[in-house]
Structure formats: structure tokens, C-alpha cells
Amino acid sequence: MIYFDHQSTTPVDPRVVEAMLPYFSGTYGNPSSHIHAQGVAAGEALDNARLSVASSIGAKPEEVIFTSGATEANNLAIKGFVEANADRGKHIIASAIEHYSVLAPLRSLQSRGFEVTYVGCDKYGMVDPVDVGKALKHDTAMITVQAANPEIGTIQRIQDIALFARKHDVYFHTDAAAASGIVPIDVDVLGVDSLTLSSHNMYGPKGVGALYLRTGNRLSCQIVGGMQESGYRSGTENLPGIVGMAKACDLAKAEASTRIELLKNLQIKLWDWLANNVEYLEFTGHPMYRIPGHVSFWVKFIEGESLLLMLNMKGIMCSSGSACSSNLRGHDEEDLAASHVLTAVGVPAEFCSGSLTVSMGKDNTEDEVDYMISALPSIIERLLAMSPLYADKLKGKDPYSK
Amino acid sequence: MIYFDHQSTTPVDPRVVEAMLPYFSGTYGNPSSHIHAQGVAAGEALDNARLSVASSIGAKPEEVIFTSGATEANNLAIKGFVEANADRGKHIIASAIEHYSVLAPLRSLQSRGFEVTYVGCDKYGMVDPVDVGKALKHDTAMITVQAANPEIGTIQRIQDIALFARKHDVYFHTDAAAASGIVPIDVDVLGVDSLTLSSHNMYGPKGVGALYLRTGNRLSCQIVGGMQESGYRSGTENLPGIVGMAKACDLAKAEASTRIELLKNLQIKLWDWLANNVEYLEFTGHPMYRIPGHVSFWVKFIEGESLLLMLNMKGIMCSSGSACSSNLRGHDEEDLAASHVLTAVGVPAEFCSGSLTVSMGKDNTEDEVDYMISALPSIIERLLAMSPLYADKLKGKDPYSK
Amino acid sequence: MLRTNLNLGAERQMSRLHPYSDKVMDHFTNPRNMGEIADADAVADVGNPACGDMMRLYIKVEDGKIVDVKFKTFGCGAAIAASSMLTEIVKGKTIAEAEKITNRQVIDALGGLPPVKHHCSVMAEEALANAIKDYRLKHQGSGS
């Protein structure tokens, strides 16, 4: 089996598991039990982990708040900010292609009287910083624009947006979950006030994430109780998870250039083959400013889920974007209905049910890409043969040509 | 080293770690990636874990919501209920000895216009169900009374309180974090509408917990985003953690009677020795209805933290109550200042800074209790010798006798 | 000492379906009757790519009996499997019998479909109904 779905989640690096193991049954103390040996050892491990995570993004340790994941970090950054800064205005700017864990808090704020301006993007999914600047109002309290998009891979011009935010003294949050552990991040270079990191997107464990919060900003605690995490987040700390995330950050930092080189090579190989060999294929996202190892596209006349299923039957696991944003498993939404991201980049929603996202990881190989390249033509051929739309097209009625 | 602080946290059972291990680097998929093999396998593991946790408390699987821990579960049960049931009234009843993760959400609701009646308890920490019944008003929306108290060990008469709640059609939540995995729980026998379970209190991993929510009740999601957990809790599921919690529930169920027998024996041994051998000792909590393995007390003339420190120096780790409720490590509170729990049970706060909580676990032995018994006399003697209050007492000025 | 007892409620089975049953995957992988009928007696298009699914059904009728049936479908795994299963059920039935086929039969024959995918079976039922309507229109009075 080939795993090309690293934007949905990544396998935990065995070195990370190894780093975590001592904190289950060995150093199992509660960091709040500062009075005895187990608690002190746990507290020390927590401090060290915070230092690792902080230094991996150029932050101070006290600027790192551990959460249960990226979703909680985004909730805290957004709801927590406006609750703690009621005087800062009732207007928020966000990109139109944010993850649901950003969109949903914004929607709840809209129902509480906030106005949100959703800034669009170009056909490559790139938000123009000038558009963000233009959207600024006298009472803009907050800007939130993701660092990278999991579905189409585009990396935003965060620094340039930050310049506008700084100039107007507006709090700027970026959701860097999809960039975590792949794209090196320095919070000072980016110039953001807060930033969401995901552990399970970078070979760390699930159930942990972090919010960077620049010194001088205040947030209102969302999960209240025992006041852990300097009062920003209550609940006994997930110490093994936090230690694992820290190890994942250390590894990502140490191996950044190796990983990026590999991922770029695999990405270019697949991209070039697709561009040259698959008719009716349309790439999504930015051709240049994109997550290394990320290739996304759709194929005219072919429905996305059936393509995914056929690839899976050949042992290739991809996704239709962000698994994290589509919890369906028989519940209430259509996974492959046109996503808000594809709509925003102008993909004709009427004829495209989902782009295919191939998100490669540090342990993928060129052989695996070769295998996918060898498997794709017959799959596409089969699906074209099954497609009534393609039959029409052969008869001269191309539904995409209007 | 002897660990007698199982109410703060427990070591993860090696069988639990073993159950978790396949879900880090093997079955690492995102349960929301329902389209491919990794995601399906993850989803299956999630379903099975839910079934285990549910059946360990006599619930249906769809009544179990996984969270990041007990604190989040309490927040969801309390804030989530009133937000989703705005029509149900503005009055809440709680016991005075709830954990901070219940008290803090209540406090935030008070600032949002809710009225909270805090029902007291007797000197053993027992809440009288009739007092809860008397506190009911026409617009009471919710009752929340903990199942067991981590600091003084008292187990409440939840079923009897539930009768009042049922009769008046009032939602009844119980925080069973401190009872998790020790006291067998059946949600139908208890008659509660929702119940908080903690994983790390029952030899499961930190970073995971669960809220039982009886079918027919609605909660408003607190962490919003991708709508995981049937829309009650967003964010990629902490699958290894959830699997670990499920295994911990399975083990707790299978070993319940063995564990309880052992814990009761250790508890009785220590209790009887203390009662017969330590002068000036006052037990806290209920002498009969208490968490198995839980012994708590304070000693006149002796300050709590110094007693804890000396025990720790002899290799015995205890706590002054709930580590989870006292995150201090140099921050903003006094760990050993009189707790709201001790105040509620009428311990003279002026002279008692903290009760000592000895919370034993399934792996403790009689030898360890014997060791504590052998260590205590000289420690107490030393601290009495150091105490100016005891010096006064010897001179006939007993500060406790007024 | 303990107030609660060990009497656990009966373990009630969960019923969440995994996305696709083996039957669905079989029909998706090896769709029956996929293709076109050049001299079909009736054709029906239902669904809409905008909704993610579109199905085209061809039928060939002899003596009031559906002797051949083919489909082409643009859609998800469930849509393709439902299309394929429908054609298997329909083949050899009289028009009168075929008219009684419901989406429930398709779902059951597939060993179930996830709730969010039930519309795919509805699409198959509608395709059949429309094809029969088309057939009636074209062969007024000739059939059942």
C-alpha cells in the first residue's frame, strides 16, 4: 500500500513513539503535582517539550500553548481573541479558503454580531495581500489567513499580509496546520500574532497541537478549569503527546532540507508526468507556491470519489482534499460535493466533484510515484468509458466548453 | 518510590500501551478518511473503542463523545447544555465541592446571567439529595453533582439526586472523573443524563476522556470545525489515546472486583493504623462511602505541604487533594491554601492548610502501606517539634480548642 | 461502601455502516451491463453532474420484457454500484414488474448503502422510471 494522504494525517515517526514511551508508564506524573518526584519529572519534561516546539518556530517557550490539536488551537485563537479584546472592534477578515476549524468559529461569531469579510483568492488559490489591506475597516479586530491549504496546496504570502496587519495594529492569526513540519516556520519572519501548529500532520501523535501566541496578546481561555497552560487552557496536560509533538518538531527542524528536497523531487516528477500524459486534467492550487510533495488536480468527465476508490483498489491512498474537514462516514454531508475551496478558485463546481489531493510524505519514494504513474492511465480510461459526459463529449457535446 | 497519588494521575497500564502502539505508526489513518484502507481501519478502531467505553458504563456507543479529557467533557456538558437549551431556564444547581473544571464553566455562566445554587454538604462531604430537591426552582435547567471527590474521597448518592432530577425533568450531569475505573458505573442505574469519564485516572493515557450523553439530550458543540464525534466535538480524533482509554475501560471492567478488594484492604489497613496511632489526626471525607483505596486526613499543628515534602523525601508520593485542580508551579495560587472542599466540609480553614490525600492504586501493595506506616511517626514527630502551634498547645494554649 | 453496582446495561450493537459493503465494492469494481445500447428502445438521463452524479440508462424491450439494459454513470462508488445493481435486477423483467422496483430493493441487494448515499439508489430508481416513461411515449400502446 502506498500512502499519499499526508495532509489527512501522517504515521507517527518511530523515533517519536520512542520518545513518548517513557511518559506512559515510567514518568507518568501529573505536571501539576509539583510536590513530588513524579510530578516534578513530568513538569520538567513539559518544560523541555515547550522549549523544543517554541524553538522550532523561533518563539519563546512561554508563547506556546499546548492544545488537543489544530482545531482547538484555531478555536482558541479566534474565539479567545475576540472575547478577551471586546474593545478591539467587531470586524474580522478571513480568507475564503480557510479550514472548517477557522470557518466554524467565525460563523459562530457572526451570529454574535461580528461582521466577517471573506477575501477571495485568484485561480491558484492565492490571496492578494492588497485585497486584505483593502478589506480593513476602522473596527477590524482580527485577520486570519491560513499559511497553506491542505486541499490545493497553495502557500500564502503571510509576511505581506502581516505588514498590513501590523501597520493597522490588527491581530493576525494564521492556521499553519497544513504547513506544520513541512514548510519551515519562523514566527518573527512571518510577523504573525498567533499561529496554529498540528502535531499529527508532522509525524507526531494525534490529540495534541499548539497555539503560538505572541507576547503582549491576550486570549480568553476556552476550556476552563484548573488553569493549566498559564491559564489559557485547562485540563491535565497530555504529556506523552506533548513530548511526541516536541520530538516531531525537533526532527522536522533537523531534517527540513532533506525532506523538502525529496518532496520537491517527487512532486515535480508526478506533476510533470500528469501535465504531459493525462488529457482533460486540470491542476488545482498554485504551480509554484505550494506545499512540497503536494499535487492536486481534477479530471474532466470523471467524478472524484470513483477515482479515489479505484486508486485505493490499486493500493494508492489519496484524498479529495482535507479529511479533517469532511467528517461524513454516513452522517450528514457529501464528501465529494464541490468544496468551498474549489469554488473559491473558480473550478466549475457544476462539473467537478472534488479534486484529487496527492500529499506525499518524507518516507515516500520515487518507486511509489512510478507505481502511481503506471496505475493511473487504465483507471482514467475505465472511468472515461463509464462516463456519460465523456460519451457526450465524443459526440461533440462537451459540457465543459460553455 | 511509592506512588500513592492515583487521584492526580495513574501510570498507563502496560497492556494499554500495548493496545495503543499499533495506532501510532501502523494503523495511523484519519478516521475521517473513509475512502481508503488506512482511514477505514482507523474508523473501525474508533467504533470498537467507542463500543468498549460505552459498554463499560452500560451506555450505547452513540452516547459516547470522546474529548481531550475530563475538563473538556465537563465544559461541554455544562456550557454545551445551556447553549443548546436556552429555553430550559436560567437556574443551575451544583454541589459546593465540584472540581474546578465544573466550577469554572459555572462561573462563566453566572457572568452570562445564570443563577447557580451551590448546595453544601455534611462534615463527611456528603450532599443530601433532599437539599438538591429543595434547591429546585421552576426554571432550574441543570443539576451537576460530582460522583466522587478526588480530595476527600466521598462518593455521592447520585441515584437519589437523579430521582429528583427526573421527577422535575431537569438535566443531570455528574462528573465521574475521580470515580473512573475504580467505582463501577452504570449510567442507567445512576439515572444521569450525562457523565464525565477520565482516562488517565484509570491507567489509560492522558489527553483523552469521554462524555456520556443520554439519547434525547442535545448539547452545543464547544470546539467547532470538522464536526467529528457526531458534531459534538470537532478535531481529528486522538485514535491511539481513544483506543488506550477503551482498553483501560475493558481492563477496569474485567478486574473491577479484584481491584476493589485490594484497594479496600489497603485502605482499611492504613485507615485503622492512622486512627489508632496518630494523635491529633482528623480524617476528611466519608468513613464509609468513599473511593476504594482513598484515605485523606490532616494533622493538627502540622502544615500540609511540609508533611507532603517529608513523605516524598522518604519516597512516598501523595498529594494535598487534586493535582488537577491546582496548577501552580510558580504561577498564581497557593496550592495548600484552604481548599473550597475542606471549607465546605467544615475543616477549620484557619488552622488547616490542606488535607493529605493518599490515593492508592491497583498496583500498590500491603508492603507499601506498611512502609508508609513505618515512616509516618518520625515525620509527624519532627513536624510537631518544629511547630510553634504545638509548642503553644504543650503550654496549654490549644489553637484548635476554641 | 460502594453505592453503584456492577449491573451493566446490555451491550447494544452499533449500526454505523462502513462506507461501502463488499457488494457495493464488487459492483463498483466490476460493473454489470456498463455501456450503451445503440438501438435502445428507450434512454433516460437522470441526475446532474452539479449534484455529483449523473446516470444514463438504456433499455431494450421485446414483448413487454426488458431483454437488455445498459448504463453509463458519472458518479461516486455508490452511484456506479447502484446503477450496476439496478441493471441486474431489471434485466429479464416485464415492464410491469420493472415498474415496481424501488430504490429500497437496490439498497438491499447491495447489502446496504451509507445514509448519505441513499440518493444514489433513488437516482437509479428514477432512471428506470424515466426510461419506462420514455419507452411508453415512443411505443404508445405497444407495451403492457
Place this chain on the structure above:
Amino acid sequence: MLRTNLNLGAERQMSRLHPYSDKVMDHFTNPRNMGEIADADAVADVGNPACGDMMRLYIKVEDGKIVDVKFKTFGCGAAIAASSMLTEIVKGKTIAEAEKITNRQVIDALGGLPPVKHHCSVMAEEALANAIKDYRLKHQGSGS
């Protein structure tokens, strides 16, 4: 292709203290000058068990010099260590010198105290000040 670069900010050291330094634990475990002075020249009680801490300080003065000092303390580890450390600092000093001792000196000599425990050093400083006041009251004009 990448917009962000590898230039990480300097790693800034955290400064959170662990609850107690080795010095504190040493003085807690082996408190110096613990006890009473039967014929003390002055005694001071400060703090209050209600606040969690209470300290009693005895001093013996000869020729304006604190020749002996003892304490009893009801309190946490920091309170006991601060008491003990104070007595070490004080012993042998003249009253005039002793008056200049501050809680900061106690903290520093202990290798630091957690911020929430600083009041313990204040208690020690106050105990000394009160003892000196008591001494002055009792020995008006006899001392420095």
C-alpha cells in the same frame, strides 16, 4: 517555491523555577537553629496559620550582637527553609547589621524561591524586624 525561510529566532531560555531549589530542600530537611531559646532576649510571632504559615523567632543578644537565634515554624517547605536560612544569616550579626537584612537576601541565599512563595521570605524578614523591635522595647537604650 517556499515563501518562509529557515532563519529561526534565537533560542530564548525559559526561566520557570521548579518549586524548590536544592538549597531550599537542604534547609527544609536539615533546618538550622530550629528550636526555642528559653531565656531569649526577644521573641516575635509573625504570620498566621490561617494564611498557611506562622513563624516564631527567638533572639539572644550580647553587646549589640545576635549571639543566638532559633525558630519554630508552622508552614510549607519554603517557610521552613526561609526561617532556617534567616537564622543562619542573622547569627553573629550586630543589631544594626541585622536590621538591614531583606527578604531578597533570604531568597538569594536559598538559590531562589518560586514567586508564589516569596511571601515566606517576607515573613522571615518581618519576624526579624519584629524580634528586634521587641528587643528594643524590652531593652530600651541598652542596645545599639
